[in-house]
Amino acid sequence: MKTLLLISHPEIEDSGSQQYLLQSLPSSAAITVRHLDTLYSDGKIDREKEQAMLLAHDRILFQFPFYWYSTPSLLKKWQDEVLTEDFAYGKQKNLTGKEFGLVISVGIKETEYQAGGREGFTVNELVAPLRALANKLDMQYVKPLIIYQFHYLSERDRMRLLIKYQQYLTRQHPDSLKKREDWLVEQVQETNRTTISTEGWFILEQALSIVEDHRLAIDELAMLLDAEGEDY
Amino acid sequence: MKTLLLISHPEIEDSGSQQYLLQSLPSSAAITVRHLDTLYSDGKIDREKEQAMLLAHDRILFQFPFYWYSTPSLLKKWQDEVLTEDFAYGKQKNLTGKEFGLVISVGIKETEYQAGGREGFTVNELVAPLRALANKLDMQYVKPLIIYQFHYLSERDRMRLLIKYQQYLTRQHPDSLKKREDWLVEQVQETNRTTISTEGWFILEQALSIVEDHRLAIDELAMLLDAEGEDY
Numbered sequence: 517m518k519t520l521l522l523i524s525h526p527e528i529e530d531s532g533s534q535q536y537l538l539q540s541l542p543s544s545a546a547i548t549v550r551h552l553d554t555l556y557s558d559g560k561i562d563r564e565k566e567q568a569m570l571l572a573h574d575r576i577l578f579q580f581p582f583y584w585y586s587t588p589s590l591l592k593k594w595q596d597e598v599l600t601e602d603f604a605y606g607k608q609k610n611l612t613g614k615e616f617g618l619v620i621s622v623g624i625k626e627t628e629y630q631a632g633g634r635e636g637f638t639v640n641e642l643v644a645p646l647r648a649l650a651n652k653l654d655m656q657y658v659k660p661l662i663i664y665q666f667h668y669l670s671e672r673d674r675m676r677l678l679i680k681y682q683q684y685l686t687r688q689h690p691d692s693l694k695k696r697e698d699w700l701v702e703q704v705q706e707t708n709r710t711t712i713s714t715e716g717w718f719i720l721e722q723a724l725s726i727v728e729d730h731r732l733a734i735d736e737l738a739m740l741l742d743a744e745g746e747d748y
Numbered sequence: 749m750k751t752l753l754l755i756s757h758p759e760i761e762d763s764g765s766q767q768y769l770l771q772s773l774p775s776s777a778a779i780t781v782r783h784l785d786t787l788y789s790d791g792k793i794d795r796e797k798e799q800a801m802l803l804a805h806d807r808i809l810f811q812f813p814f815y816w817y818s819t820p821s822l823l824k825k826w827q828d829e830v831l832t833e834d835f836a837y838g839k840q841k842n843l844t845g846k847e848f849g850l851v852i853s854v855g856i857k858e859t860e861y862q863a864g865g866r867e868g869f870t871v872n873e874l875v876a877p878l879r880a881l882a883n884k885l886d887m888q889y890v891k892p893l894i895i896y897q898f899h900y901l902s903e904r905d906r907m908r909l910l911i912k913y914q915q916y917l918t919r920q921h922p923d924s925l926k927k928r929e930d931w932l933v934e935q936v937q938e939t940n941r942t943t944i945s946t947e948g949w950f951i952l953e954q955a956l957s958i959v960e961d962h963r964l965a966i967d968e969l970a971m972l973l974d975a976e977g978e979d980y
Binding site: 559563583584585587588589590592593595596601634635636637641642644645647648651652669 | 815820876879883
């Protein structure tokens with residue numbers, strides 16, 4: 517599973533949330549990060565290059581701040597110029613079956629995004645154009661990761677966000693408890709032991725062993741219930 | 749009522765629908781037309797100029813082709829750069845009460861824009877970001893004028909579109925039969941007699957006189973029904 521992360525933010529240097537996410541990007545060969553504003557500061561998008569990038573990845577993610585309830589203009593331009601007829605739709609549909617997800621940072625609190633709230637619409641309603649795009653291209657639309665008011669998040673909530681973000685980038689969708697477990701085990705196995713204290717390592721190993729025990733218990737229960745086919 | 753028509757279309761010369769609409773623009777002092785791609789071919793938007801334009805008009809219209817279910821990128825840039833905090837929302841809300849409308853040309857037929865249709869969403873759902881924008885700025889959102897598949901329209905339907913378009917640009921919203929009548933009378937009065945044949949002129953005068961008779965009858969009925977306050 518190779519992920520293409522397309523970031524669009526005209527003022528990324530000044531964005532606390534974007535900097536935080538960027539710093540926590542897993543340095544994995546399976547993730548390609550492209551900041552469109554850096555690549556195309558003159559606004560001239562290299563369509564062939566972008567289309568080749570799309571073909572080479574299985575999951576396409578847009579990461580952007582919610583500007584007027586939508587993508588920033590450069591990411592809009594990217595859509596208009598890269599997702600062309602007979603490449604993305606029409607006679608040839610090269611993106612069929614790939615995953616399409618959104619990482620959106622929003623400056624207003626979540627409860628305002630509903631009828632009666634100050635913004636009047638849910639984020640799900642507001643991203644209808646992007647859902648329609650995924651529909652048109654026969655891509656698999658993945659539940660977005662929406663970050664409301666990053667600046668007000670506590671340190672603990674930022675850590676949670678970081679884990680959700682890393683999972684969003686690398687974990688296979690649709691989500692399940694089993695996949696979250698597998699992801700965790702994999703991450704720990706890839707962790708460099710020398711960067712963690714002996715005590716920290718001990719706690720991690722304990723956590724893993726508990727996860728494994730729980731998995732055994734869940735699998736046994738599932739067998740008893742004859743529900744192996746279900747995705748627990 | 750002064751109308752500001754902001755047109756965004758990167759290939760306006762090649763667009764049959766845009767050319768048709770442009771040619772039928774009433775040459776009225778009450779309409780200011782600005783083609784953003786011509787004004788800002790370098791992509792650098794003059795924010796102060798644009799904000800002054802907004803202040804000087806009562807009705808703001810976006811006219812654009814539906815690119816990926818949304819505005820073209822330059823019009824998105826215009827939104828992001830012109831509709832700034834403390835001008836459009838926040839401490840100062842300079843656009844409160846102004847009308848906000850959309851003239852959208854769409855390449856796919858109307859029946860595909862619904863759940864189960866190929867596009868999967870209604871245009872009303874897809875323009876949620878623009879409806880949310882009007883909501884945020886306390887502007888009066890006017891029912892959009894949507895032009896489906898201009899190229900397949902018959903000559904007669906194009907004439908109908910032309911009248912709807914001219915009314916959309918100049919007539920006061922919300923719409924009513926009385927306002928459509930007033931608009932018609934005004935248009936005929938402004939028409940240069942020398943450009944129409946004697947026979948054509950006679951027909952127009954007859955039509956007007958019928959409209960006026962009908963109006964009298966409607967007003968009398970309304971008085972009888974004691975429903976003068978209603979907007980017939």
